[in-house]
Amino acid sequence: MPYLRGIPLEALAFLIPFAAWLLYDVFSRLSPYLARPDSRQGVRIFLAQTRLPVQLILATLLLSWGAPGLAGSRLPSLIVVAASGMLLHRATGTLFIFLRRQFDLSNPDNLRARRATTQIIVLERIALISVAVLTIAVLLMTIPGIQRFGTSLLASAGVAGLVIGLAAQQSIANVLAGIQIAITQPLRIDDAVVIDGEWGWVEEITLTYVVIRIWDRRRLVVPISYLLQKPFQNWTRTTSSVIGAVTIHADYSVDVEALRKEQSMILAKHPLWDGEVDVVQMMEASDRTVVIRSLMSAANSPKAWDLRCDLRERLIRWLGETQSGALPRQRMRIQGEVTRRKGPS
Template identity: 50%
Template structure:
């Protein structure tokens, strides 16, 4: 004990000779140096504990790493500043920094809690299910509302942080209340962003589009891959990505093939000769559809939809469970019907007719009469 007391007295005497700012910096830095590895060890231990758990628990632990570290640093710096020999001016500045850090921590925790609640809620729905209409509805609503809520939390966090500073407190109030000249200028500058945010909330409520909806937009066919707070990403059939603002789907028309359900009716058109055996083709279409696993067993029909001078227009209808299967089924039906017509009824294929006349022209006939005379 005597050695420990001697070391303590020596350390106190050594610190007494140091300037106040060096002693304060050592205390604050020492606390941070202790807290940082302690947090790292605790986080790695917790990460190993959930390594065998589901993806949800692993992502949950990963999401809490940043907020928990910031919380421990705030506590450590607060404890160190309480015992450090700081001047009044430095203590006010440090307390202001800690207050802003605490406001940031609260906003960060709120955003993390929103994300965790969203993940927990969406775990009940599966987008890869065959009938995923309900899942797409909830995914679209929750994702858009989550982004809108995170944007609101960020706006409130920045407003409250500005209100902690006396010289710029009015800007925080203006930003929070959306009033004053600064609020008007900010509103005008952020008009496209704000209009997209409002459009996102409207899309979440009315749902003209959902995640994984099959749509035709800008003469392109694809699926809704992602709906953010300001834009929509459409995955086209050839793997390109079409990015459109949210206001596009509120202001302009587009086709949604999976609005109320994923099932679709595909149409196949053939242009054939007038001698085509329509009744036999109708029977053959039923056979082709029954042999196709893509057909859902609901709709199969064949009709002559138009007749022109040289050909007739034959329309075949078949139904499938979703848009990709409907496209593949249409192609399969078209190929099978054309192959059957080529093999069994080649006279049904379209052709051009011309009449050949062997009559002798009048001038040649007169020339023949002169030669005979």
Template identity: 45%
Template sequence: MNGVLTALLAVVVAAGAALVLVEAIHLLVQRLGKRSELWADLARTAHRPFRALVVIYAIQQALRSGVDNFAGRGTVLHLLVLCIIAAAAWLVGALLLVVEDLALNRYRTDVPDNLRARRLKTQVVMLRRVTVAAMVVLSIGVMLMTFPGVRTIGASLLASAGLISVVAALAAQSTLGNVFAGLQLAFSDAVRVDDVVVVEGEWGRIEELTLTYVAVQIWDDRRLILPTSYFTTKPFQNWTRNSSAVLGTAEVDVDWSAPVEDLRAELRRICESSDLWDGRTCVLQVTEAIGGMIRLRALVSASDAGTLWDLRCLVRERLVGWVWENNQGALPRLRADTDPPPPQRHGVALPAPDPGVGSTTAFHPADEEKR
């Protein structure tokens, strides 16, 4: 009984001293965080895992050095070692988050020219996922190696590691393929977070890129979930591969009598009066002249895909309105021949019937005068 009380007293003293030390360090880091975003992020992210690691380590050292006469001491110490390993992995993961935030805060993705920032964000996030996954596996492995029986089993399994690796590779072929495809996407710049893509006939943005899947946010807020291997094995459109600025068209059908030069001048006026246009391209061309109508194609440019969509709609709306208000004769027309075709028999035209014999032609006074 005295041994248990002594152990509890040692735990309380050690834990209390560790908490005081951790909170003192935390207050110091918070004060430094008022001057630096890095220290502020450390105070927010690493406080709890650091506290857990220090407290558990202090308790373990107190039990190991000062108390040795209570039942179950070995088991408790072993559990504390496992907790120390888990807390250390938690702390390292938190520090990785701080490093990621530090790298990403230097490059903003909410600005028009954000190509470099999106590339860095994609690579940093992917590396963090790989590192965290590796740390989890490594920490579990270290925990298992603290058991003597597991160490013995591990030594015996080394002899059959080749066979196990082959079986594991066959069983996880699809998963491993997606993992390597995710790493390839992150460092090949084929696709990045916030890229505008057209995939499976859908227009959207890359919302999330992980080791196994890619989430595409469709324009109507749906999500298209695709395996990462899709983007390494099938073609897709990337509208922001080199820059976010894009070109787009707005087509209008009008009559042959439409004043093309006046419409070209109107397109220029529409673009110059709109904040949606980026000043690069504003062209009106006749692309087709068949079927009794001509097709006008307005080619315009904008800083990004979303702005381009609004500009295309604006151009189409204003051109249609200008034609209606200023030249309604240029509206599309349908022309048809109203004269009936001559009667045929077996593909040969028949002679016209004699109007005087069995004719159903209506009588007109002029016919009487001719007679």
């Protein structure tokens, strides 16, 4: 470039990258306004995530073109490869962000959203790890020493892979189990599950472990392989609707039909009831009491829990107010003659 010959190399090393950075910065900030209104936010996020690596690539290429003395070194190629890997990594991550935004987990009927989000998260981690490994491999292959010994390294890769595989057998099993979880989906993001007696929601799924958010805000970290080897309860596998049960012990004199009508009246006005299940049954009879089970349904497990607690409280209060004799009590029969002691005359 004749018009650059009079400029010192040190100045070119600063001016050309700065010009490339400035031009692309202006272009990336103006581009969203040229896009359609419904896609401006997505274009803005994508350009913001990829702005730095693109600027590095442009600046390096222009610097190599304007300063031929640098073209013979390995530094520009290393920068371009590293920036390209960063660009691919960020572009892939942004793509998966857009995919996750297509599904709303806050919707009460979010089965499809939870299923898709689980697959997207696992695939995102696999894709990002693959991009990172590929970038590191290409960076190493740009060094002449590694190219020279590439054949020997490939030949020894099988032995090294075998040793690493034996050493990391459990980790590899967890990764494969994570892929299997993403495909078969025995549990998904935001599923309500019971694992080892702990009830909570699936908060995070990685390639090696699952994080369960317990109802009291603790976090239960479960290895992926554990979920494929031992049974667990998934309360939202096919639907988030849950049937709750309330057990009441009462006296034999209880009026079950009246109790059944009272429960129906309570549920009809209750905001947590979904209008599907309303059952009262005398489940057992012991030598002292009868066991009455009330069944009711709610849209999800937290609502079912609150509905159970509230219904239990109201039914017991109603029994105490209207059928006090129906509450559990002990009966005693006294045999023999009862005499009344005479008082002082």
